[in-house]
Amino acid sequence: MHSPLGLTLLLVLYAASVSAGSLDGIYGIVNRRIPQHSNGFTFELTNGTGDAFVVSDTRGHSGGITVHLSLAINMEVAFISLIFSFSYVTEIGGVDIWWTGSRLHELPSPLPSVGAPLTGSSIVPYRYHFNTVTFGYTTAFWTFDKWSLLLDWLALRGVNLPLAWVGYEAILIETFREVGLTDADIRSFLSGPAFQPWNRFGNIQGAWGGELPMQWVNDQLALQKQIVARMVELGMTPILPSFTGFVPRAMTTLSPNASIVNGSQWSGFPSSLTNVTFLEPFDPLFPQIQKSFIAKQQAAYGNVSHFYTLDQYNENDPFSGNTSYLASITSNTFASLREADPEAIWVMQGWLFFNSLAFWTDERVEAFLGGVPEDDSMLILDLYSEAQPQWNRTNSYFGKSWVWCELHDFGGNMGMEGNLPAIITGPIASLNWPGSSMKGIGLSMEGQELGNEIVYDIVLDQAWSPSALNISGYVEKWVSRRYPVKSLPPAAQKAWSLLSTTVYNNQNPNTQATIKSIFEKAPALTGLANITGHHTTIISYDTNSTVLTALKLLVQASDQNRALKDIPEFVFDMVEFSRQLLANRFLDTYGALVETYNSPVSTPNQVSSLGDVLLDLLQDVETLLATNENYLLSTWISDARQWDHGNASYGSYLEYNARNQLTLWGPTGEINDYASKQWSGLVGGYYQTRWQSFLSYLVGIKTTGEAYNATLIAQDMLAIGEAWDRRTWGTRQGETSGTKGDTFEVVTSILSRWA
Known part of the structure; x- marks a missing residue:
């Protein structure tokens, strides 16, 4: 029924449910990272629920590996994240992929025997990665070569919900032009390449050192098409941008009757570069722009996601603290998303609730989140869970779905530090908290620099264990994979x-x-x-x-x-x-x-x-x-x-x-x-x-x-x-x-x- 040689997929049940292009990600990552073993794996799709897998030796084929996958799982993620990262390649093969490069090509030949079957399943449906500002501090100038390694790293560690901000300005410019803003109006609003995340957040507007060139905008759009296509190929669902409400100041002249307010000053910047103009979501112009933006984005990348990142008050307080006003902001914002995409899910950072504790009282948080109907229609990133969690003080975000995140790194600074006990026990305790609405585990560091990789690895690995990982045992295996040499000296493990x-x-x-x-x-x-x-x-x-x-x-x-x-x-x-x-x-x-x-x-x-x-x-x-x-x-x-x-x-x-x-x-x-x-x-x-x-x-x-x-x-x-x-x-x-x-x-x- 299947050949033990060649990368084949045995569809035991419901074969028609697997899309024709579902093998692209499997072939792609094998050819990139372990081409010498592209003929060593067999896949069987079986009935099941959740993200689960079983890895065993192929019957009658020495050196062959069979992977039994749940029907509920995306095929690429099943192969990549479940098989490689959490079972066979790491635990049996003893190799891994790092930010410094991939060691997967060192997987032994012939393939080592599994022995007792390996099993595993995710304890949360979402494994998240990125912070909006990572697209400034780390990836601002990356080409697709660097993105390719990172995306493989994410897939192999089980990430299925990454943020995808690149190319945002191209879609925004076309949307602004459509409502009548001139290129001069738009140029006065957009920030330079290294500072775009904070323009997207509504912290700053305009540029210093020169206006943003269209060449940059066009190049980034082309790059985003590659990134989104690869994310989808790898079985990930990209979280795409949406219209937040931040607009050039010329909008007040273009639409003098619109409900427009100015945001607060950010980090001591002069008023010409901050106090960003905000079109309030209850204005009829807001859903019009939202619908146009999302339609243009879908035309550019395809209908690949219903998750939209949207942060309106990152380190800026709302115009009013009235609870009915706050509820109207979220209810109308969400309505604009659903008008543009009936299946839209709003993703937002929970950083605002920690950053401005004095403003965001429990009453205001509840009103703000309560403006969005249905708890699963919103996904909140509890951005700093390891040190300053907000889910616990907000009663699990008053029922809204949320993700336990490790922030850890600010601005891409470089220094060895971590709290391994907290990041293996914190997610488990949060998930088991009575009434918990936690739905994910992820990484949200501001800058993704190369140090402290063990911290980030263990966070994502914890997403696959219902109990806290054993730190000493984890570190021992991690070091062995990191330094794949024969007869690794005990001194390396001891360090x-x-x-x-x-x-x-x-x-x-x-x-x-x-x-x-x-x-x-x-x-x-x-x-x-x-x-x-x-x-x-x-x-x-x-x-x-x-x-x-x-x-x-x-x-x-x-x-x-x-x-x-x-x-x-x-x-x-x-x-x-x-x-x-x-x-x-x-x-x-x-x-x-x-x-x-x-x-x-x-x-x-x-x-x-x-x-x-x-x-x-x-x-x-x-x-x-x-x-x-x-x-x-x-x-x-x-x-x-x-x-x-x-x-x-x-x-x-x-x-x-x-x-x-x-x-x-x-x-x-x-x-x-x-x-x-x-x-x-x-x-x-x-x-x-x-x-x-x-x-x-x-x-x-x-x-x-x-x-x-x-x-x-x-x-x-x-x-x-x-x-x-x-x-x-x-x-x-x-x-x-x-x-x-x-x-x-x-x-x-x-x-x-x-x-």
Whole structure:
């Protein structure tokens, strides 16, 4: 009835229910990631409910694997996420796919035997991924090559509901043109490429550094068509944009009788760039625009989803706190979605309820959510569940469906941190809470940087276990897959076991976010250390007994098995542990500097000596990061400039956007250093310059006895930032693309100096 050779699908029951194109995703991911085994799997579709699977050896065929799938499941997701990630390829094959690249091609041949059948099922219908701002902090300048790896990673980890924002502006522009807005009106509203998420949120309007070119808009639309097609091919349901209500200010002139209000100021931006104009949903123009937008979007991508992301009050309070007003906002917004798509489901972030606790009282939250009929017609992302959950204070969002999310990372900052106990017990407790309306588990980090991958893996894996995963056992298997060498030295396992109980066991909700190194912040005598919240600078563990010890264990492991030096993930971790060690040493030395400077008996030479240590640390950070391709500023800039179509001035515009987001985040440093990164070229070319200037200033005024002038320092840092943002890559001495130096030699030097 089927051949044991070849990738075949045996439709045991209800064969007609499987679409003709359902094999595309299976063939695609096999050809991309494990082409040598494309003939080793057989699939059988059986009657069942939910997302479930059974994996066993193929009868009568040595080296063959049979997968029994529930009829209820999407075929691509069944093969990819269930089979590869949660059973055969990881547990039996011992390989995995990482943000640093795929190791699936190392699956043994012939295929290892399963033995006792493997079974599994998801505990929630939705596995979610992305934050709206990830499309600025991480993926802003990606081409489809990078998207392809990430989408495979998502599929292999069971994600079936990803956010899909790329290309939004193209649809919006056509919709605005249709109602009579001119291109000049629209250009005055749209933001630059690196800042579009906050324009979509209604936080900012307009641009600095130049208006958004149509070339960018058109290129992003073409990219989105590729992304959405791949998501669908992989069995995912993309969450697509919708019309939120934010409009160019010219709309007030074009439609003077329309119900239009201005939003609040956001993060200190001048009124010309914020106070975004909002067309209220109960105005008849709102559903007209919504219907046009969704129709154009369906024409562009196909009728591929009924999930729509729509956030109207992200870090902006509503025009009125009256409960009937709030209910009218949501009821009319939802009515506009259903008029455009009768099956529409509204997806929104729950961040507003935490970010503005004073405004969003329980009564207002209930009225706002109550404006949407039927609990399953809305899906709320409880964005910061691991530290600041809102589902519990809102009585499970008053019955609306919601997703338990891990936020963890703000602005794409880079620092080792996590709370593994919370993210394995939190989802289970939330799901089992009496009356819970939780329907999903997901990731919502602001920036998807490469560190802390174990945190994100375990969140998505927990979506497939009805009980809390065993951390020690999970870490052991995870490390074995991450470093797939014969005879993995125990030291490698010991390093991660140590970190899992210390660095990744931070149970203080006030410091549960990626640790931001203070050398990324504008230098000052106060306000850098002991910061809690989104950008915590507190080290919650002893550096010597954790990070330093773990780094030494990795070095020991590489000495015992030199094959580890050829594993990209191992090399990355060597850099990551070393980077964190140096960042922590910088914090300690900075504390000594401040204490010495403030001492009335200290000398300028003592201040200068400690300043030299800080600069030495920064130079070693720069040298370390330059050895690994995942830590290069040049990659971020080249990713931006690759869209310039050979137009140098357009390339410079894109580069300015890329630089400004990392540094001033606004024309005059409105949210300065929010999206800072520890990248080679940024550390040595920007942070080091600022600290050199600051330290020279401290020595100078210590010598003369002048008073410390914080305003003068801030002005100097702003001037340095503005000058750096306007540069073009490669015009300064030492700015080169690509890696330089040997990671293991640099790590040896670091240990000799800073251990």
